[in-house]
Amino acid sequence: MGCCGEDDDDIFTPLSPNSLPLIRNPSDQFVNTMAGINTNGDDVISPMNSNFYALICSDILRTIFKRLPIQDLARASCVCRIWNSVASDREIQTSAFKSPWKLKDVIGNPSSTSFWRDNSLNRFAISHRLLRGDTVTSLAVKYSAQVVDIKRLNNMMSDHGIYSRERLLIPVSKPEMLLNGTCYVELDAHAKREVAVLYPDGCPVGHFGYLSGRTTTNKGKRVVIDSMKRSMRVDDGTAEYYWSISNGDPRAAFSELSDDLRWEQQTRLI
Numbered sequence: 001m002g003c004c005g006e007d008d009d010d011i012f013t014p015l016s017p018n019s020l021p022l023i024r025n026p027s028d029q030f031v032n033t034m035a036g037i038n039t040n041g042d043d044v045i046s047p048m049n050s051n052f053y054a055l056i057c058s059d060i061l062r063t064i065f066k067r068l069p070i071q072d073l074a075r076a077s078c079v080c081r082i083w084n085s086v087a088s089d090r091e092i093q094t095s096a097f098k099s100p101w102k103l104k105d106v107i108g109n110p111s112s113t114s115f116w117r118d119n120s121l122n123r124f125a126i127s128h129r130l131l132r133g134d135t136v137t138s139l140a141v142k143y144s145a146q147v148v149d150i151k152r153l154n155n156m157m158s159d160h161g162i163y164s165r166e167r168l169l170i171p172v173s174k175p176e177m178l179l180n181g182t183c184y185v186e187l188d189a190h191a192k193r194e195v196a197v198l199y200p201d202g203c204p205v206g207h208f209g210y211l212s213g214r215t216t217t218n219k220g221k222r223v224v225i226d227s228m229k230r231s232m233r234v235d236d237g238t239a240e241y242y243w244s245i246s247n248g249d250p251r252a253a254f255s256e257l258s259d260d261l262r263w264e265q266q267t268r269l270i
Helices: 029-034 052-054 058-065 072-076 081-087 090-101 112-119 138-141 149-155 159-164 217-231 236-245 250-269
Strands: 105-106 124-129 165-169 180-188 193-198
Touching: 052 058, 052 081, 058 081, 072 081, 072 090, 072 112, 081 090, 090 105, 112 124, 138 149, 138 165, 138 180, 149 165, 159 217, 217 236, 217 250, 236 250
Parallel strands: 105 180, 124 193
Antiparallel strands: 124 165, 180 193
16 A cells, blocks of 8 residues: 555556656756656656666665655655655655754654654744743743744743743744754643754753653653642642642643632532
């Protein structure tokens, strides 16, 4: 079964030019020449064509695919099994992902390969470690971002949500912020989405609940519980209890605590 849902057991099945991805970039002529494509659409590409084997030679395909932007690389992966195999190569995907923004490197493995198919600016974010006195407004000014965009990215209903977190993700507003930078692929617990995160200080420090919606190390657990103690204004034991029943999700823990406090208040009124 091919990657687009069609039978693809025979790699020598004739391909028509219309079945190939539309490649609209300065390398069109190079790609078409290597693949033996008649841009007039008069001939059918088949094993009888002299250049057909260029279509199934991994080395030639790698040379071609390295010149493609991320969108055309995604289209190429749907042509046949061999093209999909080459187009899915991590080095080629990462190179196409970095190229428009002149990134130095992208570190980490996304949960889905579809992550690499979108390298628009909203795929990136800056990690800001929260300090005393930080507000959403002050961070918006500092990073030239919109307050509403910061709240939306971090799933914040109000400015008060900042106090229960160790960091905020800031939308990248200017492409030059990514120049020669190194991004880390992370699944942020609050944003609940995978983003390529840029650290102004160079690399991740500590644990912010990324790479998983739940903390997985003792150090990470301690950081979250301490944060919960401050935001929920409870003792260590209470924070650990609500951490455990919420599977390490601070927002769910805060919701559980609020429900319990509301129930106690109602009970006293009866």
